[in-house]
Amino acid sequence: MSASAGLDAARGARTAAPGEVLVEVRGLEVHFPIKSGIIFDRTVGHVRAVDGVDLTIHRGETYGLVGESGCGKSTLGKAILNLEPPTAGSVIFDGVDIASLKGEDLRKERKRFQMVFQDPMSSLDPRQTVEALLLEGMRAHGLDTDKAATHARLRELMSAVGLPPAGLKKYPHEFSGGQRQRIGIARALSVGPDLIVADEPVSALDVSIQAQVINLLQDLQDELGLTYLVVAHDLAVVRHISDRIGVMYLGGLVEESEAGELYDVPLHPYTRALMSAVPVPDPTVEDSREQILLTGDLPSPANPPTGCRFHTRCPWRQETRCDTERPELRVVEVAGASSGHRVACHFAEQIAAGEIERHEVEAELVSEGFGGPDGPPTPPEAYIAP
Amino acid sequence: MSTQRIQPAARHGEPLLAVRDLRVTFGRRGEEPFRAVDGVSFDVRPGQTVGLVGESGCGKSVTSLAIMGLLPTRGNTVEGSAVFDGEDLLSLSAPQMRDRRGADIAMIFQDPLSSLNPVIQIGRQVTEVMERHQGLSRKEAMPKAADLLERVGIPDPTARLANYPHQLSGGMRQRALIAMALACQPRLLIADEPTTALDVTIQAQILALLKELVVETGTAMVMITHDLGVVAGLCDEVNVLYGGKIVERGDRHTLFARPRHPYTVGLLNSIPRLDAPRGEALSPIPGSVADNLPWDSACAFAPRCPNALDVCVRQTPQWDGDDVVGLRCFNPMAVSR
Numbered sequence: 239m240s241a242s243a244g245l246d247a248a249r250g251a252r253t254a255a256p257g258e259v260l261v262e263v264r265g266l267e268v269h270f271p272i273k274s275g276i277i278f279d280r281t282v283g284h285v286r287a288v289d290g291v292d293l294t295i296h297r298g299e300t301y302g303l304v305g306e307s308g309c310g311k312s313t314l315g316k317a318i319l320n321l322e323p324p325t326a327g328s329v330i331f332d333g334v335d336i337a338s339l340k341g342e343d344l345r346k347e348r349k350r351f352q353m354v355f356q357d358p359m360s361s362l363d364p365r366q367t368v369e370a371l372l373l374e375g376m377r378a379h380g381l382d383t384d385k386a387a388t389h390a391r392l393r394e395l396m397s398a399v400g401l402p403p404a405g406l407k408k409y410p411h412e413f414s415g416g417q418r419q420r421i422g423i424a425r426a427l428s429v430g431p432d433l434i435v436a437d438e439p440v441s442a443l444d445v446s447i448q449a450q451v452i453n454l455l456q457d458l459q460d461e462l463g464l465t466y467l468v469v470a471h472d473l474a475v476v477r478h479i480s481d482r483i484g485v486m487y488l489g490g491l492v493e494e495s496e497a498g499e500l501y502d503v504p505l506h507p508y509t510r511a512l513m514s515a516v517p518v519p520d521p522t523v524e525d526s527r528e529q530i531l532l533t534g535d536l537p538s539p540a541n542p543p544t545g546c547r548f549h550t551r552c553p554w555r556q557e558t559r560c561d562t563e564r565p566e567l568r569v570v571e572v573a574g575a576s577s578g579h580r581v582a583c584h585f586a587e588q589i590a591a592g593e594i595e596r597h598e599v600e601a602e603l604v605s606e607g608f609g610g611p612d613g614p615p616t617p618p619e620a621y622i623a624p
Numbered sequence: 625m626s627t628q629r630i631q632p633a634a635r636h637g638e639p640l641l642a643v644r645d646l647r648v649t650f651g652r653r654g655e656e657p658f659r660a661v662d663g664v665s666f667d668v669r670p671g672q673t674v675g676l677v678g679e680s681g682c683g684k685s686v687t688s689l690a691i692m693g694l695l696p697t698r699g700n701t702v703e704g705s706a707v708f709d710g711e712d713l714l715s716l717s718a719p720q721m722r723d724r725r726g727a728d729i730a731m732i733f734q735d736p737l738s739s740l741n742p743v744i745q746i747g748r749q750v751t752e753v754m755e756r757h758q759g760l761s762r763k764e765a766m767p768k769a770a771d772l773l774e775r776v777g778i779p780d781p782t783a784r785l786a787n788y789p790h791q792l793s794g795g796m797r798q799r800a801l802i803a804m805a806l807a808c809q810p811r812l813l814i815a816d817e818p819t820t821a822l823d824v825t826i827q828a829q830i831l832a833l834l835k836e837l838v839v840e841t842g843t844a845m846v847m848i849t850h851d852l853g854v855v856a857g858l859c860d861e862v863n864v865l866y867g868g869k870i871v872e873r874g875d876r877h878t879l880f881a882r883p884r885h886p887y888t889v890g891l892l893n894s895i896p897r898l899d900a901p902r903g904e905a906l907s908p909i910p911g912s913v914a915d916n917l918p919w920d921s922a923c924a925f926a927p928r929c930p931n932a933l934d935v936c937v938r939q940t941p942q943w944d945g946d947d948v949v950g951l952r953c954f955n956p957m958a959v960s961r
Contacts, residue, residue: 306823307794414912444679445850449894449908456905471823478896478906498902515828516898517853521876523899524857531832532825534779535793601779 260433260465261295261318266327266337268310268317272540285540287313289489290327292567297432300459300466302480302497304473304512308536310489315435315469319351320344332432349379352426356438358418362410368396368421369406375429395424398461399454416447420454427458435467440475452479473516477501482578485509488539488547491567495579503574505581505590507554534601546584553596559584639667639947640844641691641812642707648683648690651699660686662868662919663704666861667947668812673838673845675859675876677852677891681913683868684848688814690714691846692731693721708812727757730805734817736797740789746773746800747785753807772803776833795826802833809841816848831858852891856880861948864888867916867924870943873950884956886931923954931955 268288271281287310295301303311316322318329320336329337331351339347352375355361362371372392373382382388393403399420410418419439426434439455440448456479458464470476476483476497483500485493485508493506504510511530518524532551537543543550549560567580572590588594648661661683668674676684689695691706691713706713708729713721725731733739741749750772751765760768766785773781776799789797798818805813815834819827835858838845847859855862855876862879864872864887872885883889890909915927919940923929926936933955941952 306825414914416912444913445852445891446679446894446909447912449896449906450910452896453906453908473824474896474898477898477902501898511825513898515824517827517831517851517857518897518899519852519856519880519892519895520897520899521856521880524853529828529832531829533829535795535826536823601777 258297259294260297260332261293261467262328262330263291263293263318264328264330266291266314266317266329267325268313268322269325283540285538286489286542287539288317288324289539289542291486291489291491293484293491293494295433295465295467297465298459298463299481300468300479302476302483303467303469303486304471304476304483305486306471306512306536308488308539309486310539311469311471311486312437314486315353315437315467318467319348319353319435321353346379349375349381349429350431351433351435352429352431354419354422354426354434354436354439357442358415358422359410361422362418362425364410367407367409368401368424371410371421371425372406372428375425379429381429391428395428398427398458399424400450414447415443416450419443419451423451423454423458427462431464433465433467435469437469438471439468441470441472448475455479473512485512488537488542490547491582492548493579493581493583494567496576499574499576499579503572503579503590505570505572505575505579505586506548506583507552507589508548511553530596533599546582551599553599554585554589554594555597555599556585556594637669640670640709641668641846642705643667643687643691644705644707646687646690646704646706647702648686648695649701649703651701659919660868661690664865664868664870665704665947666863666870666873668844668846670811670844671838671842672861673847673859675847675849675855675862676865677849677855677862678865679850679913681867682865684850684865685816687865688731688816688846688848692725692729692814693718694731723757726753726805726810727808728810729812729814730808730810732798732801732805732813732815732818735821736794736801737789739801740797742789744788745785746787746789746792750785750800750804750807753804757808769803769807772807773800776800776803776806777829778803794822795829798822798826798830799833802830802837806837806841810843812844812846813838814846814848817850818847819854820849820851827854834858852880852895864891867913867919869919869924869952870950871925871952873945873948875949878949882959884951884959885953886929886955886957887925889957890928890930923952931957 266288267290269284269286272283272285273279274282291314303314305311313322317324324337327337328335334347369392372395376382392406396403396405401417401420440451443451459466468476468479480497483495483497484491487508493509501513504513511532514530530553534551537550545561545563546565549555565582565584567582569577569580570586572587585594644665646661646664650658650660652658664687666674676687678684690702702714747766747769750769751762754760754765754768755762770781770785773784778784778796778799819830822830837843849855859876862874862876863870866887872888883892893907894909896906909928911928916924917926917937922938923936923941926932935954941954943950943952945951
């Protein structure tokens with residue numbers, strides 16, 4: 239494809255051997271302060287959105303982050319790009335610590351890592367033409383000096399994402415949802431990045447359109463050697479496009495593995511529950527499979543449970559260690575699990591071997607918002623039945 | 625719970641709801657009227673769960689709103705009939721319909737935060753239905769409301785009655801909404817994307833709850849969703865909608881094992897499955913809904929269809945089948961897939 243050759247040239251001679259580490263995240267934390275008070279902005283606590291995450295992304299691979307809403311996966315994606323300044327920890331991108339960069343240095347470095355957002359309607363300026371949208375990033379990084387070359391590049395970008403060049407003069411509202419997401423991808427590609435963080439790239443799209451965008455992302459990766467960090471809640475989508483997957487729960491990684499293996503040998507109780515909750519479009523499978531229904535909701539990240547974050551909902555919870563000691567990600571000796579498969583569970587081996595029985599869990603009430611450890615105050619009985 | 629009618633699930637017999645040739649047309653200022661639902665017919669029997677599946681814009685939600693009489697009347701026309709228990713819902717006056725809604729027929733909406741009133745306590749919102757339809761006082765209805773909340777799996781229900789919607793999590797809100805829908809033991813429950821706004825583990829909880837309720841109470845349910853996985857586990861009969869018409873119908877086992885309509889096949893092939901081997905490229909349906917042809921003189925799906933013949937763009941495919949199984953296609957997929 240001529241377009242890809244051109245895009246590759248624009249990326250310069252940066253492409254290196256696959257397998258090399260591109261991003262190394264160490265001890266990353268993002269805490270948001272909870273403010274209270276009218277005159278004095280007192281900080282009364284912190285939402286621990288990301289609470290100590292280590293992960294490594296290799297060049298040319300797709301790393302998938304899954305988890306439910308509120309687990310911190312999107313914040314982690316943004317923190318890796320320093321769109322959300324990390325509270326602690328480091329993000330080494332190709333030898334440079336992005337987390338400590340500021341101002342002009344950070345801005346210059348940004349052309350090497352770009353983001354694709356979930357909702358293409360709200361992430362594209364409705365008053366700019368597609369051409370202006372695509373040019374903005376190139377101009378900011380001084381990539382638009384040669385007028386003829388810029389023009390050619392815009393056309394390449396459009397054809398790379400499967401849109402007609404005539405679309406350059408149009409506005410975002412003139413496109414359908416899937417086409418808008420293609421524009422978002424073209425904008426990310428315009429500055430020739432190495433890493434693209436895609437936050438829920440297909441979840442706003444219709445099923446038949448999702449597949450088009452997923453295939454486009456994969457084709458672009460093959461052609462340009464891009465590295466992806468895909469953040470999504472849809473396990474089937476993540477498993478399809480990722481090489482490795484990290485499962486997040488309440489701000490921390492609970493399991494990390496090669497994509498196929500995660501489904502074949504899930505080791506963490508939360509991963510098992512998550513896998514079993516995904517409906518499969520096959521009635522025979524649906525009727526026969528065993529579901530692990532979790533009770534209750536995700537605890538508040540402002541007040542996470544002690545020890546293992548998952549112990550309040552875990553059907554395999556044990557009397558010891560679970561509620562006192564936070565498990566580290568570790569490699570376990572389990573049949574079928576490779577050396578790249580890490581899990582944060584004290585009892586992963588025993589659970590995998592069937593030595594620990596599953597038990598019922600009583601649902602604990604979880605309040606939305608920050609009502610403190612006991613949830614919102616309960617009014618007296620008389621107030622309930624007036 | 626004592627207030628629930630316990631009935632064995634009847635799979636056959638007279639339909640509880642018979643929708644016939646439902647057409648909904650939206651008038652648009654300065655433009656041609658838009659037909660959102662174009663001749664939809666289906667039956668729902670007691671104890672049966674019927675699925676309406678399709679992508680956005682296929683008319684699945686409009687169908688449910690038309691049956692419930694919840695579409696704005698101005699500028700819109702609703703034709704056809706929806707016979708519920710011998711009475712055509714579409715011909716009822718607004719006050720007559722109000723007597724039905726919440727009592728015989730209840731609806732669960734997609735987004736629990738926008739369908740609950742944010743400034744009224746949960747308890748009052750649940751008892752309101754019982755006060756309106758069963759003539760109970762609020763004092764009498766409160767314990768029943770607590771029972772209902774407990775029934776749908778809300779911990780500490782009595783205390784929750786005094787909560788406002790924002791104090792509950794998304795899953796709890798959806799449970800409260802289901803409790804409201806169940807308050808008067810409706811015979812028909814219409815669930816419009818009840819789990820789309822929820823996380824998968826919460827979705828699994830809610831689906832398990834709905835499944836249990838249908839079995840225990842014999843309530844008939846219409847399940848509207850875009851998620852084929854949800855349909856596969858829950859619905860007895862599945863209707864696939866495209867461009868306002870039902871294009872394929874069958875019981876779930878047949879439909880998923882041997883889909884005939886190219887659109888159904890396309891939908892199934894375009895979603896990655898969690899249990900499928902990895903590494904196979906997805907085969908998306910080309911184009912988008914914007915490419916649709918008008919049903920009047922063609923098959924709307926023809927421009928996106930891999931099986932399209934010449935006749936597909938010149939003639940409207942007719943419904944070939946009955947109220948149990950059927951297909952609307954000139955050139956369906958071969959039986960074995």
